Amino acid sequence: MRFSKLWSLFAILVVAFGVMLAGIQPANAAQSKPAKPVSPKPGATAPAAPQLSSARLRFGAVTNGGPLSTSEITEVANLAGEVPSIELYYKDFAQPIPIAELNAVRSRGALSLVTWEPWTWGGAPVNQPAYSLDRVTAGDFDAHITQWGNGLRDWGYPVMLRFAHEMNGNWYPWAEGVNGNEAGDYVAAWRHVHDVVAATGATNVQWVWAPNVPYWGSTPLSGLYPGSAYVDIVGLDGYNWGTSQSWSVWTSPQDLFGQGLSELRTLAPGKQILITETASSELGGSKADWNTVLVSYLNAQPDVTGFVWFHLNKEVDWRINSSPASASALAAALAARR
Template sequence: MTRLTVPRVVMLLIGALLVVYAFALPAVTASRGPGDARSGRVAKADAEALAQPGASRRPAQQLFPPAGKTFIGVMTEKGPHDFTAMNMFTAAAEHQPQAMLFSSGWAVDAFDRTLFDRIKDRGMLPMLGWEPWDYRSGEAAVRKGLPTPEIDRARNEQPQYRLSHIARGDFDSYLRSWADGIKSLGYPVAIRFGHEMNGYWYPWCESVNGNQPGDYVKAWRHIHDLFRAAGATNVTWVWSPNNRWDDSTQKLATFYPGDDYVDWVGISGYYSTVFTSDYRSFDTIFSQSIQEIRAFTSKPLVITETGASDANGRKAEWITEAFQMLARYQDIIGVIWFEVDKQKEVDWRIVSSPVVAKAFAKAVADPRYQFTWSSDMLPRTKLAD
């Protein structure tokens, strides 16, 4: 018979306590409230639960434009400085534009946040037509009544704004002020730098002003890289040549900076009777250039400027036909109407007559153009998105 001594009793009591503790600990741990520390296994289980389909998470941002949609934009003479013309356009079109293009010349304009905010606050994507020149020279020549060749010279011969000067950094302080300003906006904007570079009527066109082949691409990439270095990543870069009007002009690929530097490709083109009395349909004006562009990029396409003459009384007809043809171009994500009356040239506006306004309103009433832009949308940069 085992004799119970005091030391043995103490040891038995300690053993019993250890057994109780071993069985009680899991129950205590399992009963802890949400505020208690959790084991690594429990925390991992929680993380896995959050990763399951249907778990609460931030919704994905909507693309602009949404799939299957095409935005309607407008450009007026005074842009966000005066919305009178835009309001008239909206009323005539019976449609709220989703984008507004406005121009800014380097010699005159500093960054002004209010211009972008005014457009954004009216429910439109701001698109800046950024022009490296002094546009006042050409305007002064026109006011003096100078012959056309002298007006052209005043406009496109501005050595200070040669493309090589941009690429070598002469304007970097000015560019950074805009990059910092646009970054501070906190919402998407589009920039169409040096449009219609394949022409001869601006100082950034390669065929004038002492510019050399390849200079446009170098200038574009320099500006793009400077914005990227400044953290201005809220920019949609819009490359926008003029449509090729004949085979003697340079191929558009010559001026293309590359897909890493471009988000949207654009084309300017108009139905005009200034140089010919022939009727030219939307397809006649744009199809060749679109086919050429598609040989070197698949980026989304925007008609960045268009309008129609009414000299032969066919403006309303052209609008109706153009929008019918647009339905065949699924890669065109936007159309910007040039709502300007160039009194010595052409009145491009849809408000030029009730018949024209009615034709435009009927065309853009199609569901393809019906949606709302908001500043939290992400610009569509791939057609497959």
């Protein structure tokens, strides 16, 4: 037993001495033998960066940070498998023309869809008497409108201007029936703003008239359409809220947009149509399936030229990547429609 213990002690000392010697290395030992570079496998290539698509049905997006948040636009492009060819963003009546945003969008080869809202952010959500429609028509904001017209004219490149959207609802101060607005006021205000901008010579502006999808109790579109001479593109905003709200149910793309598309075609025959805002909740059904059906359904409509995804986590998580399945399905649907 004693010899066995001595032998064990000797073995431990030998191991410890070996470890000590292994640890005594020059400070730059790691650098003295650089790792052998790993050669790529024959035929392997790095994944291609997302590009703009040439598909007839254009894909667009709106993000929280807008066009100046390059990282958010890059995220959307990576999720969708293509660079958005339409970028939607918002400006109120207190903000100057967004030249920096216009240039950022153009640098990516995309087209700006500027939502121009006749109110001020941070005010009351509906009651802003200073921005009632009759004040717009009376010319109270002509200096500001002219400034925008001059700026857009001087900028010189194509831009889509979506003025006072979702006017058939009751949640904005430019809707009829709220904020002191009466029947006929919306069309009068739209035509006035259009004419003031047109007088500056801003022929590069395309006017986008975009109601919300009609719903029970919404203002009829027939009394809100300014006329073909005042509108270049008709749009439609629609969301599948699923069961995220007490009043909402899961709604297919066909049921969501069918009636609105039919009404737009009646009101504005021959005009191109854009789905100017859309997205789906995850609650109440399969968002992945909804995304697939949405792209297929819209792609089958010859007069629908694009759609804009609302990539924000707002009332619910509307983002493309609210789940991995949602993101994968949208990318696959977009790739299939090319």
